[in-house]
Amino acid sequence: MQQANSLVEYGSRRVIITITAILCALLEIVDSTIVNVALNDMRGNLGATMTEVGWVITAYAIGNVIVVPMTSWLSQQFGRSNYFAASIILFTVCSFLCGNANGILELVIFRFLQGVGGGALLVTSQTIITESYPVEKRGMAQAIYGLGVIIGPTLGPPLGGYITDNFSWPFIFYINIPIGIIATLLTLQFVRSPKYGEKSAAKDVDWAGIGLLALAVGSLQFVLERGQDEDWFESLSITVCAVLAVFGFFFFIWRELTFRNPIVELRVLKNGNLRVGTILSFILGFGLYGSTFIVPLYTQSTLGWTATQSGMLMIPAALTTAFMMPIIGQLLQRGVPQQYLVALGMLLFFAYSFWGYKIITPDTSKDAFFWMLIVRGIGMGMLFIPITTLSLSTLKGQQIGQGAAFTGMMRQLGGSFGVATITTFLARQNMTHRNDLVSKLDINNPLVQQRVAGMQHSFMNKGISPERALESGYKSLDYMVTKQAAVLSYMDAFLYLGVMFLICIPFVLMVKGNKGNKINPAEAMH
Missing domain, CATH: 1.20.1250.20 (MFS general substrate transporter like domains)
Incomplete structure (x- = not known):
């Protein structure tokens, strides 16, 4: 009982932790929709086609979805506050690099890495808020977290439109930098890590599970994002990715249910x-x-x-x-x-x-x-x-x-x-x-x-x-x-x-x- 309750915070600490977590959730979600309205400017500026510039959204989504299921395991490996801070730093650095990208390929690579950093922000901030509040106040905790998640996708387009119309598209990424720096400092100072069991030794790490998860989720996300542009199963790349997604998920589920130290604990779905x-x-x-x-x-x-x-x-x-x-x-x-x-x-x-x-x-x-x-x-x-x-x-x-x-x-x-x-x-x-x-x-x-x-x-x-x-x-x-x-x-x-x-x-x-x-x-x- 004491162990589970040890992360509950009170007073100003709880307020600061809540604000930090919401800042990070907002950073991640606003960024998933803010670029939508600037794609035309990016295309003209970087000399890219509309299909190429569409990858700015796709790459972010793929990086995001691949890392989300692994966040619990990664928190356990490196300590939650360290992992959370590292994710914010990765997200912030990649935001700067996206703004400075000279070509479409550079921008897409940095967007993918930004998505990898962002995936952790969303889920870990939810866990941090949930555990910082006593159980009877969890509904209120989720209400506070939900503000970021619901408002984020809506704030993105008008904010992106305003910045693109009045400044230039790189500033869409630069606005993340001061928020990222503040969130990193607050995380290192205030966010505590739960006491997990032993870390996995390198030989116990479920490398095959990580690979299969990345393959399955990445392929599925590619099919969903690019399907309509490439005329679905008329396209060889869409067909190949769909097959990879199906087999990837099949072998991933089999691996996670049989490996002694799985990267994603599927058994929690028994709840x-x-x-x-x-x-x-x-x-x-x-x-x-x-x-x-x-x-x-x-x-x-x-x-x-x-x-x-x-x-x-x-x-x-x-x-x-x-x-x-x-x-x-x-x-x-x-x-x-x-x-x-x-x-x-x-x-x-x-x-x-x-x-x-x-x-x-x-x-x-x-x-x-x-x-x-x-x-x-x-x-x-x-x-x-x-x-x-x-x-x-x-869940406990x-x-x-x-x-x-x-x-x-x-x-x-x-x-x-x-x-x-x-x-x-x-x-x-x-x-x-x-x-x-x-x-x-x-x-x-x-x-x-x-x-x-x-x-x-x-x-x-x-x-x-x-x-x-x-x-x-x-x-x-x-x-x-x-x-x-x-x-x-x-x-x-x-x-x-x-x-x-x-x-x-x-x-x-x-x-x-x-x-x-x-x-x-x-x-x-x-």
Whole structure:
């Protein structure tokens, strides 16, 4: 009992540790979305193609996802505070190197290494916060941590847009440097490491497990990030990586269950709450990153907004989530069952998606999005903390770190699956809707001829010759069809995303809560 409780902090120490952990979580998450709006500038500056510059996002995600499942083991090997500080230093140094990169290859390599440093920040900061609070206040601890995780992806695009518009893209990376230095100093001074057992000798290190994990997760992430650009299984590289991912996971699971000193302790998944929590974390990642991706994409590509305008649109929803977090933490502390809050959060997420489906047009106004995104903000607040506390509530000691690694990895993978699925879905639906609309435009139809003639006259009034005006009329008609097809595709994406969350609600309500529905200190700490 004493051992498990020895990491609980009080007073100003706890405040400082919490701030340090949130700073690090924010650093990592903001960085995963901040570059999205600067890709065009990078491409022009470094003389790269759009496919090459896409690797700036892919490399970071691969580095991130590979290291997340290993964080618990690495903390044990080197001591948590040392490993955490080393990860912040790696992240900060690579941020400087990314800003100074002279070519696309350099930038991609440094982004990968930055992702390796960043993966540890997210999961370890969650473990540090969880263990710094007494068990009965864990709901509040997760609320505080959740602020960083939910607000991060939303802050990235407007911050990136502002920096790119007013300075230049390297400053996107340079802003990490002062925060990284402060976080490193605070970590070395205040964060304590739990007393683990013996370190693994070099011969006991699960090198094969590390290799298989990197191969499996790296290949899967590559398939998800690049699949749509390379036309999925029409591409040899995507097919090879998909096969590597399947076999990599198969042999990795076999290795971890048979090796005496595994790099990832899969047996912790025997805990029923953690199993449910990892699945829910995947769905949460799918919804969180998917919806953070789809709204700016629609406003920029269809409505013609700037990156900064699209980013600013998301801020009220993020603030709503921030406002909700402490309230949800309090409700959990008072014994409201986690599964009820998750179910309500999913229902609100369905309401947000259905609302999106109803309001999207080729010229939706900015005001139309406001309340819809506020509903999303409330729903996200109700999903994040209850899912995390449900996952970690009956774990003890070292298992908390292992559990946090699983939920963290599943949230990241859920996000990658979400973005990949939505991108592919939009492209396929766009083709379907376009073909459908074109098939209805019979050139011999008097109404169509009337419309084209009207546009031809409009162009002729601007001094354009009749032949050119007719050509411009047909081009305008084609543009309208393209735009309408895009809008219908976004409507479908919103609807299906909402239905996915709606279908999950009955399954969430079937989950058994903890005894008395409160987090039971004895159960979590014996």
